Each structure stands twice: as structure tokens, then as C-alpha cells.
Amino acid sequence: MSISRSSKDIISRKIDSIKDPFYIVILIASIYMIVFLYIPIIISITRIFSTDLSVMLILNSIPILIRTLIISAITTLISILIALVISYYLSFYTTYLEKIIFIIMITSSYWIGSLLKTYSLAYLIFLLENILGQRILYTDIAIYIGMIYNYSPLAIIPIFLAMERIDRIYIESARCLGAGETHIFMKVIMPMSKPGVLAGFLLVFTGSMGEIIIPQILGGSPRYMIGQWIYELTFSFKRVSDASLLSIIYLIISLATVISIYRKAGREVVIF
Amino acid sequence: MFLYIPIIINILGSLSSQRYTIDLTHITFEWYYKAFSNKEITTATINSLLLSVTSAVIASVLGFLTGYAYMMRKPGGFVETVIYIPIIIPEIIEAFTLATFYISLGVEMGFYTVLIGHLTFNIAYAFVILRSRLEMISRELIDVAKSLGAGEITVIIKVILPISYPAILSAALLTFALSFDDLVKTLFTTGPGFKTLPILIWSMTGRGGISPQINAITAVILIISLTSSLLISYILRRELIKTYY
Numbered sequence: 001m002s003i004s005r006s007s008k009d010i011i012s013r014k015i016d017s018i019k020d021p022f023y024i025v026i027l028i029a030s031i032y033m034i035v036f037l038y039i040p041i042i043i044s045i046t047r048i049f050s051t052d053l054s055v056m057l058i059l060n061s062i063p064i065l066i067r068t069l070i071i072s073a074i075t076t077l078i079s080i081l082i083a084l085v086i087s088y089y090l091s092f093y094t095t096y097l098e099k100i101i102f103i104i105m106i107t108s109s110y111w112i113g114s115l116l117k118t119y120s121l122a123y124l125i126f127l128l129e130n131i132l133g134q135r136i137l138y139t140d141i142a143i144y145i146g147m148i149y150n151y152s153p154l155a156i157i158p159i160f161l162a163m164e165r166i167d168r169i170y171i172e173s174a175r176c177l178g179a180g181e182t183h184i185f186m187k188v189i190m191p192m193s194k195p196g197v198l199a200g201f202l203l204v205f206t207g208s209m210g211e212i213i214i215p216q217i218l219g220g221s222p223r224y225m226i227g228q229w230i231y232e233l234t235f236s237f238k239r240v241s242d243a244s245l246l247s248i249i250y251l252i253i254s255l256a257t258v259i260s261i262y263r264k265a266g267r268e269v270v271i272f
Numbered sequence: 273m274f275l276y277i278p279i280i281i282n283i284l285g286s287l288s289s290q291r292y293t294i295d296l297t298h299i300t301f302e303w304y305y306k307a308f309s310n311k312e313i314t315t316a317t318i319n320s321l322l323l324s325v326t327s328a329v330i331a332s333v334l335g336f337l338t339g340y341a342y343m344m345r346k347p348g349g350f351v352e353t354v355i356y357i358p359i360i361i362p363e364i365i366e367a368f369t370l371a372t373f374y375i376s377l378g379v380e381m382g383f384y385t386v387l388i389g390h391l392t393f394n395i396a397y398a399f400v401i402l403r404s405r406l407e408m409i410s411r412e413l414i415d416v417a418k419s420l421g422a423g424e425i426t427v428i429i430k431v432i433l434p435i436s437y438p439a440i441l442s443a444a445l446l447t448f449a450l451s452f453d454d455l456v457k458t459l460f461t462t463g464p465g466f467k468t469l470p471i472l473i474w475s476m477t478g479r480g481g482i483s484p485q486i487n488a489i490t491a492v493i494l495i496i497s498l499t500s501s502l503l504i505s506y507i508l509r510r511e512l513i514k515t516y517y
Contacts, residue, residue, distance in 0.1 A: 021424070022341035029338040029395060030354050036392050037358060037366065040373035047372060104505045111446070111501040113453030115470050116490050119477065123487060210364040213455055217477055227364045231459065240372055247368045254362060 047244035057242045061229060065249070068225040072208040075147040079204050080197060082148070083155035088189065091163035106153050114150050118217050121149055142218040151208050155200035162196025163189065198261055206254040226250055313472060313489060320452055320468040323383065327390045328448035335398025336440055340432065343406045358396040366392060367460035374461065381463030389461040390454065394447040401446065405439035406432070442504045449500045453493070469493060
């Protein structure tokens with residue numbers, strides 16, 4: 001008998017562990033994901049290199065891409081501003097009970113799904129149009145309103161949670177040292193809620209870029225944003241390869257944003 | 273909460289008899305009646321329910337088993353990421369790549385293609401919810417049960433399930449709500465024969481724009497979704513308060 005473990009031992013132990021039912025379950029789940037999530041992604045990536053890519057089409061899609069980026073950027077900016085204001089008020093000026101109610105309401109409103117919210121908004125705008133006599137639906141403004149309406153909860157939640165995590169001691173000491181409310185906000189609260197702001201930025205920006213529902217219902221034309229365009233390309237024009245290229249571009253932009261924020265932030269970006 | 277204003281107005285609109293304004297002096301349910309005697313709409317509702325319930329059940333069971341297996345064996349970060357990715361990835365990427373996959377295979381799109389797509393993100397969400405709850409169960413409980421002679425399955429049935437059934441229930445409700453309301457994923461993976469309620473609403477708004485009939489349908493969906501999410505909040509109230517603190 002040798003003192004060192006023979007390789008046969010190690011292999012037979014590994015084989016035993018594969019027969020372990022728990023590993024099998026985990027394996028099943030992972031395989032499912034691999035087959036229905038990762039392989040499709042890889043297939044889409046390979047479609048980029050196929051021969052029926054139309055350069056003209058891609059070049060014509062660039063304005064849509066740029067428009068999408070602009071809409072997302074503005075939406076993110078405004079959503080974060082709204083989130084800061086609302087979170088500040090809610091975090092520092094309300095009672096515990098009110099906060100819980102608030103959290104429940106916001107998360108519930110998020111689970112309703114954007115189709116219902118957007119449609120209700122469209123209906124509201126429709127009614128307002130008749131009252132005010134102004135055309136709002138099917139214009140850019142409607143899309144912005146819809147985007148902000150749908151995505152501000154996504155910004156409010158992380159920022160609110162970040163503000164809640166700020167130890168109130170800092171606020172009190174700042175007050176003791178004579179700082180006014182504005183000063184406290186700028187110098188204490190804002191910097192300390194940065195993780196939440198970054199999380200909110202990521203969520204809203206990457207999420208809003210891929211929107212189909214809002215621009216379609218509120219904008220009317222199927223060519224506002226890149227998500228819509230990808231859908232059109234795939235199902236109306238059957239140009240799957242071009243759509244693949246565009247969606248990979250979207251994926252790359254999203255990943256690049258996430259990675260660059262993580263690099264700059266250094267500290268943990270807190271989402272939940 | 274101004275987030276809810278459009279929704280309330282939507283529901284009010286579904287009750288009024290006028291088309292261009294909300295006229296609450298003549299409350300009518302005629303839109304509901306019209307909507308639900310429409311064959312297309314009822315089929316879509318049944319489709320949606322079928323899809324969501326199946327999706328919820330499968331995802332909860334699989335999520336639970338995977339979560340339990342994860343708790344017992346702790347394989348490590350890589351597997352975690354593999355299962356978590358659907359939550360981070362924008363839904364349209366998931367939807368589109370899956371559609372490309374189906375198209376490349378030449379598969380006919382229908383109920384099963386949609387179900388598979390839904391399960392992808394549903395399993396991820398169920399896993400997230402159930403795993404954190406299961407990890408809170410102390411290992412001692414399981415060891416004690418085992419030392420008293422319980423086999424693996426008995427442990428699950430008699431020990432784990434009773435403790436974690438709120439989490440399982442809320443995972444089921446969440447996946448149900450997610451599947452029921454889902455548009456993007458379904459849009460990309462469905463075929464002409466299988467329409468869900470959101471898809472129906474989508475095509476109706478594409479065709480005719482706004483109409484109180486759609487309001488009625490959306491009101492019903494709203495009630496279903498809101499009830500399930502409030503139920504979840506109620507079930508998980510203790511966990512909510514714990515994490516909040």
C-alpha cells in the first residue's frame with residue numbers, strides 16, 4: 001500500500017460524486033440553461049458571420065441605434081433625478097410604516113408588467129388629448145413620458161435602499177457641526193448613495209435600450225428603437241442575420257456599460 | 273402614489289360607456305361582456321393561464337430542487353452565475369437569441385417553444401428566491417432528521433417543505449405573474465396558433481389603438497397581477513422586513 005493517494009482513488013471518488021443525485025439536479029438545471037440560453041446566444045453570434053448580411057441594412061439601422069441611445073440616456077438621467085428627489089424625501093422624512101407601504105407599492109407596480117402600465121398611460125394620454133386638444137400620443141414626448149413612467153421605479157428602488165443604508169449618525173454629526181440641509185444633501189447623502197445611483201443607472205440604461213413595448217404603443221411607428229427594429233427584421237423581413245448583428249451590438253453596449261461602471265466604481269454596486 | 277394613476281384611470285375607463293371621455297354617470301359592464309364573449313379573447317386567456325400555471329409549477333419545482341441541491345452541495349460561483357444570468361440579461365436578447373435558435377432548427381413555434389423560453393427566466397427567479405430561503409435552514413435540522421433514520425426524500429417532505437412552503441408559494445406566484453404578463457419573450461417565441469392575452473392586447477393596440485374593450489381586458493389582468501403580487505408581499509412579509517432592516 002503506497003502512502004500517497006493513487007489516481008484511481010481520486011477518479012473513483014469523482015465518479016461517485018457524479019452519481020450523487022444532488023449534482024445531477026444541478027447538472028440538469030445548468031444544462032437547461034446552456035441549451036436554451038447560451039447556445040442560442042452563441043448561434044446568434046455565429047449568424048453575424050454568415051453571408052447574407054446586408055451592409056446597406058446595417059448602415060440604415062444606425063440612426064435607429066443612435067436614437068435609441070439618446071432616448072435611453074435622457075430617460076436614465078431624468079429617472080435618476082426623480083429617484084434622488086423621491087428617495088431623499090422618503091428616506092429622511094417619512095415614518096417606518098410609510099416606507100414599508102411604499103416598498104410594497106413600488107415593487108407591486110413593477111410586477112404588473114410594462115404592457116399594462118404603458119397601455120394605461122396611453123389611455124390616459126388619449127383622454128387628455130381630447131380634453132386639452134393637444135396631440136401628444138405618437139410623438140417623441142409620449143415615448144419619453146412612457147419610458148420615465150416605466151423605468152423610474154427601477155431607479156428609485158436602489159437609490160432609496162442606498163439612502164436607507166446611510167448611518168444617520170453622519171447626518172446628525174453634520175447637523176451638529178452646523179451644516180444646513182442643502183449642504184448635508186450635497187456633501188453627505190449624495191456621495192453615500194452613489195452605489196445606489198450607479199445601480200439605478202445601469203438598470204435603467206441597459207433595460208431601456210431594449211424596450212419594444214413603450215415605443216410601439218406610444219410612438220406608433222415600428223422604427224423608434226432598436227428593440228422594435230430587431231423584431232421587425234426578424235419577423236417581417238426575415239433578416240435574422242442582420243437582426244443578430246444588431247442585437248449583439250446591443251449586448252456589447254450593455255456589457256461595456258456595466259464593465260466600465262464596475263471599473264470606475266471600485267466599490268460594490270448595490271442593487272438589492 | 274402617482275404611479276398608479278394611469279392604472280386607476282384605465283379601470284375607470286373600462287367601466288364607462290363613452291369612448292372619448294370617462295363618464296361615470298353611466299357605469300356599464302358592456303365592454304367586459306363584449307370582451308369575454310369574444311372567442312379570440314377567451315382562447316387567449318385560457319392560453320395565458322395554461323402557460324403561466326405550467327411555467328410556474330415546473331419552475332418552482334425545479335427551482336426548489338436545484339436550490340436544495342445547491343444548499344446541500346455548494347458547488348460554487350460558476351454554477352451560480354450560469355443559472356443567474358437570465359435575470360441580468362435584457363429580456364429581448366434572451367428572446368431574440370432563442371428565436372434565432374428555433375428558426376435555425378426549423379422548429380414550429382407554439383405553446384412549447386414559448387414555455388421553454390419562459391422557463392429559462394422563471395427557473396432563474398425561482399432558484400434565487402428558494403435558494404436564499406433554503407440556505408437559512410440550519411443544517412442541524414437535517415442532520416438530526418438523518419440521524420433519526422430519515423432517508424433523503426423523507427427529509428425533504430417532512431422537514432424542508434413545511435419550513436419553506438411560503439417561499440415556494442411566493443416563487444410560484446412570482447413566476448406565474450411573470451409569465452402571465454410577459455410580452456417580449458412570448459412575442460419572439462410564439463407562432464400563429466398560440467396567442468396569449470398580452471400578445472392579443474399588443475396586436476389590438478397595433479390595429480385599432482385605444483378602445484374600452486382593451487381597457488376591460490387590461491383591468492382584469494391588472495387585478496390578477498396585483499392580487500398575486502400583494503399575496504407575495506403578504507406571504508413574504510417577515511422576510512421583507514428582515515432584509516429591509
